[in-house]
Amino acid sequence: MPEHTLEFGKFGARGVRGSEAVFRRLDDLAGFIVSPVDSRRGLLARLHYLTRTDHARAAARAAGLTVTDRTLKAWLDGRRRPTAQNLRRIEDAYRTVRRHNVAQHLLRRLNSRGGTRVELHPLNQSQVPRPRQRVLEYRSLNIRRWDRIVEAWSTGDTEGLDDAWTDQIVDLGSQWGQYEYVTNVGFAA
Structure with a gap:
């Protein structure tokens, strides 16, 4: 052997x-989102995925995205732009939540x-x-x-x-x- x-x-x-x-x-x-997180489209897609439901928000917080609801709203409205560190956190949280969400489907x-x-x-x-x-x-x-x-x-x-x-x-x-x-x-x- x-x-x-x-x-x-x-x-x-x-x-x-x-x-x-x-x-x-x-x-x-x-099937992750193709647009990069630093583009407006990619950022909004990830934020919508992570904030659509209470369950998604809880999963995002557990995955490391710990910003206030006010900050999230400002990002979604385009009034503020996340820092490079927060962009990495958003990407990591998105990938973690997405993997968790599709794992059972892939396994079947x-x-x-x-x-x-x-x-x-x-x-x-x-x-x-x-x-x-x-x-x-x-x-x-x-x-x-x-x-x-x-x-x-x-x-x-x-x-x-x-x-x-x-x-x-x-x-x-x-x-x-x-x-x-x-x-x-x-x-x-």
């Missing part, structure tokens, strides 16, 4: 941790019909000297239970997501260590 990679990139290989690629893909599936879709097929694109070895290159191929596996992965993603627990992802790729057999770092992980929901 292979161990975790300790010195990734030592010989020039490039890629990202598989769990990080899964995190990004789940973010893509969550990913677990339906016996799970979801995942494609693993191997790491980039173009900068690795020839004698040190490994033969890697595209691999796919079917993940039947996404519960731990989606739970860790929705709470922003990158360590928990990495553990849950490693538990899944062990199903690749003795080659799972070759796919701990990848260029991309692809799946749909």
